[in-house]
Amino acid sequence: MFSGSKLQQTWDIPYTNGDAKTPQQWAEWQVLSPALQCIDEGGTSDEERQWPSLWILSVVPHQTQLWQGYPRGTLLQLTDIPLPGMYTSLGCDRALALWAAGEIYGWPMLVIDGGTALTLTGANASGHLVGGAILPGIALQLRSLTQATPLPDLQPTDPMPPRWAKNTADAMRSGVLYTIWAGLSDFIQSWCQDFSHSHIVLTGGDHQQIFQGLQALCNSTASSATAVLQIPGQGYEPCQNQLVCDETLLFQGIQRLRAKRLESQ
Ligand SMILES: Nc1ncnc2c1ncn2[C@@H]1O[C@H](COP(=O)(O)OP(=O)(O)O)[C@@H](O)[C@H]1O
Numbered sequence: 569m570f571s572g573s574k575l576q577q578t579w580d581i582p583y584t585n586g587d588a589k590t591p592q593q594w595a596e597w598q599v600l601s602p603a604l605q606c607i608d609e610g611g612t613s614d615e616e617r618q619w620p621s622l623w624i625l626s627v628v629p630h631q632t633q634l635w636q637g638y639p640r641g642t643l644l645q646l647t648d649i650p651l652p653g654m655y656t657s658l659g660c661d662r663a664l665a666l667w668a669a670g671e672i673y674g675w676p677m678l679v680i681d682g683g684t685a686l687t688l689t690g691a692n693a694s695g696h697l698v699g700g701a702i703l704p705g706i707a708l709q710l711r712s713l714t715q716a717t718p719l720p721d722l723q724p725t726d727p728m729p730p731r732w733a734k735n736t737a738d739a740m741r742s743g744v745l746y747t748i749w750a751g752l753s754d755f756i757q758s759w760c761q762d763f764s765h766s767h768i769v770l771t772g773g774d775h776q777q778i779f780q781g782l783q784a785l786c787n788s789t790a791s792s793a794t795a796v797l798q799i800p801g802q803g804y805e806p807c808q809n810q811l812v813c814d815e816t817l818l819f820q821g822i823q824r825l826r827a828k829r830l831e832s833q
Pocket residue numbers: 580682683684685705706707708772773774
């Protein structure tokens with residue numbers, strides 16, 4: 569939720585299966601979004617009410633369809649994002665996070681988004697998309713074990729399991745987390761070889777867990793991963809100097825696109 573251009577608050581909404589019907593009234597929209605529950609825009613009827621404007625960015629088709637029915641909604645699409653070199657099926661969340669990160673922190677830029685899917689998306693010094701990678705996110709990897717084997721459903725817990733675990737839950741977490749951290753270290757090393765002055769921004773629901781893991785790899789002097797996270801050609805800078813966590817990237821991106829759109833009207 570923004571007040572003017574200032575981001576006030578963000579919420580996560582529960583995952584839905586696409587069964588929700590497009591609401592007809594304000595009270596029904598409020599049920600769908602905690603952001604709208606906080607707002608009383610005056611007026612007693614839907615006709616008198618000043619509906620807050622809503623800027624929509626979605627990669628989930630049934631959510632896009634649902635929120636397009638909101639009376640003061642503006643749908644943002646891939647073509648609205650001024651990131652050169654995009655391919656047509658690129659996720660608009662990846663494009664916007666990368667563009668926003670580059671605009672805020674500078675180019676070259678690599679964004680690692682730890683969400684349902686874990687994505688890496690990079691652009692060069694001219695802000696031109698270089699490319700990226702997509703893999704299942706942390707929760708999705710753990711869930712796939714539960715769904716495809718007799719392994720248990722895990723409860724949220726300490727993010728740093730022992731690597732050599734002696735119980736099933738920690739063994740599952742260890743396998744998923746240490747493999748993700750090692751894989752990301754490898755991607756980061758490769759990126760830094762090509763773009764040695766690049767910033768790297770972590771975002772998405774799992775950004776803290778990813779950050780902690782990468783930091784632990786860096787700090788562990790016994791780990792061969794220490795070297796891979798250092799910046800080639802720049803001596804032995806610790807990797808965390810280059811890593812920034814920013815959980816509001818997408819919202820800042822939406823705000824910037826909105827400002828551009830309003831300027832051009
Ligand atoms: N209440 C929650 N519901 C779902 N995921 C959560 C929750 N709290 C933390 N997470 C973590 O956030 C990740 C999802 O990140 P998020 O950025 O919300 O995903 P996306 O926007 O890609 O759906 C999951 O991998 C999970 O580990």
